[in-house]
Amino acid sequence: MTLPGVATGRPRAGYDVVVVGAGVQGLATAYELARSGVTNVAVLDRSWPGGGASGRNGEMIRSAFSSREWAQLFDLSLRRFSELSAELDFNILFSPSGYLVLSTTDEELRRQDLVAAKQAEYGVQSEVLDAAEVRRLVPHANPELARGGIFQRRAGFAHHDAVVWGYLRAAARAGVSVFSGVDVHAVLTSGGRVTGVRTDGGDIAADVVVNAAGAYSDDLNLTADVHLPLVKARLEMIVTEPVKPFLRCAVATPHLLGYCHQTARGEFVGGTELPGHDETDSLNTTYHMLRDMATKWVRLFPDLGGVRILRNWAGTVSQAPDLAPVLGEAPGVSGYHLSIAWVYGFMGAPAAGRLLAESITTGRVPDVMAPFDARRLIEGRSIAESTLVVTTDGRS
Amino acid sequence: MAFTFEGRTLSARPGQSIASAILQSGTPVLTRSFKYRRPRGYTCGYDICGNCPVTVDGLPGVTSCTTPVRGGEVVRRERGWPSADRDLLRATDLMARFVPAGFQFRLFRSRPRLAHLAEKVMGRVAGAGRFPTPQAARAVRTRTEVDVADVLVAGGGVSGCAAALGAAGSGASVTLVHPGRLGGRGSARDSIVTYGRETAPAAEVAGRLASAVLAHDGIRVVDGFVMSYFETGVIPVVADGLVLECRPKHLVVATGSYDVPGLFPGNDKPGVVLADGVGKLLRVDRVVPWRRAVVMTDGDRGRALADQLEQAGVEVVAIVVQQGAGASPEPGAGPADRQLDDERVLLGTVRAARGARVLRAVDVEVDGRVRTIRADLLCVALAPRPANDLALQRQYVAAGTTQAVGGGWAGADLSSSTPGLSVVGSAAGWTSDDPDRAHAVGAAAGSAQEK
Amino acid sequence: MAREVGVFAQALATWRGRRSSGRRRDALDRRTIVCPCHDATLFDLRSSWEAGYRHPETLKRATAVFMGPCQGKLCGQVTGDVIAALQGATEPEERRPSVRPPLFPVRMGDLVYEDESKPAGGAA
Ligand SMILES: Cc1cc2nc3c(=O)[nH]c(=O)nc-3n(C[C@H](O)[C@H](O)[C@H](O)COP(=O)(O)OP(=O)(O)OC[C@H]3O[C@@H](n4cnc5c(N)ncnc54)[C@H](O)[C@@H]3O)c2cc1C
Numbered sequence: 018m019t020l021p022g023v024a025t026g027r028p029r030a031g032y033d034v035v036v037v038g039a040g041v042q043g044l045a046t047a048y049e050l051a052r053s054g055v056t057n058v059a060v061l062d063r064s065w066p067g068g069g070a071s072g073r074n075g076e077m078i079r080s081a082f083s084s085r086e087w088a089q090l091f092d093l094s095l096r097r098f099s100e101l102s103a104e105l106d107f108n109i110l111f112s113p114s115g116y117l118v119l120s121t122t123d124e125e126l127r128r129q130d131l132v133a134a135k136q137a138e139y140g141v142q143s144e145v146l147d148a149a150e151v152r153r154l155v156p157h158a159n160p161e162l163a164r165g166g167i168f169q170r171r172a173g174f175a176h177h178d179a180v181v182w183g184y185l186r187a188a189a190r191a192g193v194s195v196f197s198g199v200d201v202h203a204v205l206t207s208g209g210r211v212t213g214v215r216t217d218g219g220d221i222a223a224d225v226v227v228n229a230a231g232a233y234s235d236d237l238n239l240t241a242d243v244h245l246p247l248v249k250a251r252l253e254m255i256v257t258e259p260v261k262p263f264l265r266c267a268v269a270t271p272h273l274l275g276y277c278h279q280t281a282r283g284e285f286v287g288g289t290e291l292p293g294h295d296e297t298d299s300l301n302t303t304y305h306m307l308r309d310m311a312t313k314w315v316r317l318f319p320d321l322g323g324v325r326i327l328r329n330w331a332g333t334v335s336q337a338p339d340l341a342p343v344l345g346e347a348p349g350v351s352g353y354h355l356s357i358a359w360v361y362g363f364m365g366a367p368a369a370g371r372l373l374a375e376s377i378t379t380g381r382v383p384d385v386m387a388p389f390d391a392r393r394l395i396e397g398r399s400i401a402e403s404t405l406v407v408t409t410d411g412r413s
Numbered sequence: 414m415a416f417t418f419e420g421r422t423l424s425a426r427p428g429q430s431i432a433s434a435i436l437q438s439g440t441p442v443l444t445r446s447f448k449y450r451r452p453r454g455y456t457c458g459y460d461i462c463g464n465c466p467v468t469v470d471g472l473p474g475v476t477s478c479t480t481p482v483r484g485g486e487v488v489r490r491e492r493g494w495p496s497a498d499r500d501l502l503r504a505t506d507l508m509a510r511f512v513p514a515g516f517q518f519r520l521f522r523s524r525p526r527l528a529h530l531a532e533k534v535m536g537r538v539a540g541a542g543r544f545p546t547p548q549a550a551r552a553v554r555t556r557t558e559v560d561v562a563d564v565l566v567a568g569g570g571v572s573g574c575a576a577a578l579g580a581a582g583s584g585a586s587v588t589l590v591h592p593g594r595l596g597g598r599g600s601a602r603d604s605i606v607t608y609g610r611e612t613a614p615a616a617e618v619a620g621r622l623a624s625a626v627l628a629h630d631g632i633r634v635v636d637g638f639v640m641s642y643f644e645t646g647v648i649p650v651v652a653d654g655l656v657l658e659c660r661p662k663h664l665v666v667a668t669g670s671y672d673v674p675g676l677f678p679g680n681d682k683p684g685v686v687l688a689d690g691v692g693k694l695l696r697v698d699r700v701v702p703w704r705r706a707v708v709m710t711d712g713d714r715g716r717a718l719a720d721q722l723e724q725a726g727v728e729v730v731a732i733v734v735q736q737g738a739g740a741s742p743e744p745g746a747g748p749a750d751r752q753l754d755d756e757r758v759l760l761g762t763v764r765a766a767r768g769a770r771v772l773r774a775v776d777v778e779v780d781g782r783v784r785t786i787r788a789d790l791l792c793v794a795l796a797p798r799p800a801n802d803l804a805l806q807r808q809y810v811a812a813g814t815t816q817a818v819g820g821g822w823a824g825a826d827l828s829s830s831t832p833g834l835s836v837v838g839s840a841a842g843w844t845s846d847d848p849d850r851a852h853a854v855g856a857a858a859g860s861a862q863e864k
Numbered sequence: 865m866a867r868e869v870g871v872f873a874q875a876l877a878t879w880r881g882r883r884s885s886g887r888r889r890d891a892l893d894r895r896t897i898v899c900p901c902h903d904a905t906l907f908d909l910r911s912s913w914e915a916g917y918r919h920p921e922t923l924k925r926a927t928a929v930f931m932g933p934c935q936g937k938l939c940g941q942v943t944g945d946v947i948a949a950l951q952g953a954t955e956p957e958e959r960r961p962s963v964r965p966p967l968f969p970v971r972m973g974d975l976v977y978e979d980e981s982k983p984a985g986g987a988a
Pocket residue numbers: 037038039040041042043061062063064065066067068069070071072073074075076077078199200201202229230231232233234237251252253254276288331332333334356357359360361362363364365
């Protein structure tokens with residue numbers, strides 16, 4: 018056992034559903050399956066639940082995106098986050114302190130009204146802030162970089178471990194068996210149908226297999242002969258010593274490619290990225306990213322120059338060319354479902370778990386989920402989302 | 414030299430640490446703890462424990478036990494309202510029962526508003542007003558420079574200095590990184606050490622090695638610390654106003670050891686001090702803020718500390734040799750048996766450190782009976798553990814990711830398996846100073862580097 | 865080896881043997897600090913373990929050991945010993961949580977690229 022809710026003993030020879038990966042995606046899906054009555058479910062993870070990106074991310078949550086597809090999916094998630102503590106009977110420390118996407122360049126300033134108008138059209142409430150309003154909201158930010166922004170009041174952040182633990186306990190209570198220390202080597206198929214998985218402890222039969230293997234989801238796909246243009250990418254973050262509360266809301270800066278917030282304990286937590294992606298599955302951190310983060314965060318919050326960094330860590334994800342997730346049944350293998358290519362997979366999990374479970378149990382794909390089908394990647398279509406703090410490296 | 418401490422003017426000798434000067438002035442509480450606001454004092458002496466951060470000239474989180482007094486600075490303590498001496502939020506400790514680890518996940522799970530409010534209160538308590546002033550924050554800036562030395566030695570104690578001299582002697586260019594004065598923990602030790610043809614107390618040998626290093630043209634000495642071992646082989650060193658990017662062909666880890674704390678109720682009280690911290694205060698800072706000491710040990714180290722304390726005029730009332738610790742299967746060979754001729758020695762177990770705010774007494778159990786011994790110092794002199802962090806990071810990079818390296822708890826010898834890495838001295842688990850051996854390791858590393 | 869591994873494992877076992885039960889032990893364990901950086905107590909470690917956080921990495925996340933300013937320099941060995949004692953072993957079965965950079969806290973300003981006009985990256 019590695020966490021409360023993890024099963025003792027080994028998995029049985031067969032289940033109705035096998036979920037590969039006990040990250041937030043796999044656990045949310047298993048929990049929602051159990052809630053809709055499918056309880057003969059096993060979640061298999063080679064590590065401890067949350068040991069992947071789900072326990073290493075920036076914890077940020079919003080639904081104020083610029084595209085209809087993203088906004089609608091993530092708005093369902095955001096609504097779920099506010100009811101999750103009560104539902105899971107576990108305080109996930111969701112903090113609806115607001116989420117600010119900063120505008121820095123003239124172009125960003127020009128576009129912010131347009132983006133907010135689109136968000137209103139999708140049913141997502143947001144506010145356009147001018148320089149003075151941004152200054153009131155984040156008084157420590159450098160005014161040259163914080164010239165405006167789009168603020169979503171209901172959004173914010175939650176404790177990533179708590180979300181994983183909450184889903185894990187609730188899923189286990191509902192009858193799901195979650196195993197850690199089980200390595201899945203392959204997805205087994207026969208005649209275009211999934212039949213189970215091969216693990217280091219033998220084969221397990223299942224009519225439905227869910228791939229929620231995070232960074233390793235593409236490796237798993239290949240064993241089922243599913244070919245999607247995904248890459249592994251490493252992302253890094255820093256955390257400082259606790260300081261007085263100086264940053265109320267979550268902040269993303271597309272200009273600096275960064276995202277950050279201050280935790281309840283007072284630590285400043287932030288990550289940045291460089292154009293392109295760092296294609297590796299190593300969990301070592303890099304010196305140049307540490308300097309990049311320090312440089313950018315001190316530019317944005319000059320007072321942080323005097324605050325000590327305690328820790329720097331890395332996590333890995335899988336990415337599609339358009340950075341949108343892949344959600345739904347895999348092309349060509351019936352019964353094999355994907356919840357992969359998540360770059361914003363922490364905030365997306367409550368919605369994705371529910372939608373995927375619904376499509377598995379009913380056989381119908383919910384409208385909000387449909388655009389994220391894997392076929393878009395094979396057919397070369399992409400979902401255009403312009404407010405991300407990750408770049409697509411011109412590949413889309 | 415003088416500086417201002419919370420409105421008072423305190424004086425210090427050049428080189429003396431801020432913490433030692435505060436202690437000398439009769440102030441044992443240096444900060445308040447993070448969650449329960451428990452009083453905390455000087456503990457480790459080497460920037461290990463996190464119990465002594467102060468705010469200096471508007472910059473929070475300055476480690477007072479390793480930062481020397483410069484003169485003229487304004488120092489104040491952090492966390493504590495109205496002050497670190499009397500903290501009203503100390504009341505949270507009385508509620509400790511109700512706020513164990515994880516309590517927040519059970520709190521207000523169906524009351525989102527209250528949950529959010531509770532979180533804000535926690536943030537205020539934890540962060541507690543620490544924040545740099547804008548001027549102080551903007552003053553923190555460094556240059557970046559590239560270092561081209563063949564061999565990088567991390568740590569300038571007895572072993573690090575000897576290894577650096579060995580490497581430089583064989584013709585390699587060497588950079589030696591050490592925070593503060595060279596000599597390390599050896600500077601506070603009286604044990605007899607052999608180096609070459611000489612035999613002398615460790616402190617003397619440390620001094621001689623340090624002078625030799627400083628006089629050597631082939632060794633660059635940097636006052637700073639090694640930040641990490643990163644992918645691509647870069648080892649940044651952070652010094653005052655300078656970041657040095659080192660890419661040595663060979664890394665010698667001579668980072669010494671960490672003291673291991675005792676595990677008993679009250680083990681965090683001001684007055685409970687780890688052995689290296691005691692030694693440093695007595696011998697390097699030359700401050701004696703105690704009168705009556707109890708020494709807790711699991712081996713021979715306790716007696717050495719007790720002797721140093723007595724030389725400094727501190728009455729050592731007991732040396733408690735922990736039972737069940739360091740036990741030897743052979744009767745007569747264990748450290749306890751060797752020390753039975755010393756009347757200060759008690760074979761027992763420390764059960765508790767007592768005192769409302771600072772240490773007043775130590776409960777010791779001997780033969781099933783608990784005795785309360787009055788003391789203002791409990792010196793914890795357990796066998797230290799190797800400071801193996803840097804060597805572990807070297808291995809993570811060699812292995813490609815952090816998760817592929819097993820163990821790592823007590824620091825098995827990490828150097829044999831990794832090319833370009835040597836570990837010497839207590840970092841390698843050597844139980845006594847052996848500068849000759851460290852010198853030889855350094856020489857081998859140095860001569861392996863082709864010119 | 866500098867120290868006999870599991871010294872505390874033994875001490876802990878003796879202690880348990882003598883006053884092994886109930887409220888008094890809990891009270892004592894609450895006053896026994898394993899991780900001074902985050903005020904994690906022996907009680908926190910033991911009760912989190914009993915609740916099911918039975919892996920160094922998950923126990924770390926449940927109690928915040930290894931996560932303070934010292935990053936486990938002080939609590940690392942004791943935590944390992946407590947885990948070993950709870951596992952009935954001399955050393956934990958699993959690897960220790962990763963040693964993450966930086967080895968000592970470093971001020972963010974110290975790592976700023978001096979040429980600020982040249983952003984380290986981003987969409988400038
Ligand atoms: C530094 C960083 C910052 C981020 N910031 C944010 C943010 O602010 N907001 C946000 O929404 N998202 C953020 N993300 C992204 C988010 O963390 C991920 O998208 C999300 O956690 C993905 O969850 P998952 O369950 O799909 O994957 P993971 O959490 O990675 O879980 C996958 C699991 O599968 C297991 N596994 C893999 N292969 C196998 C196999 N063959 N057999 C058995 N088990 C296997 C792994 O052990 C792992 O536990 C960030 C990510 C990183 C790395």
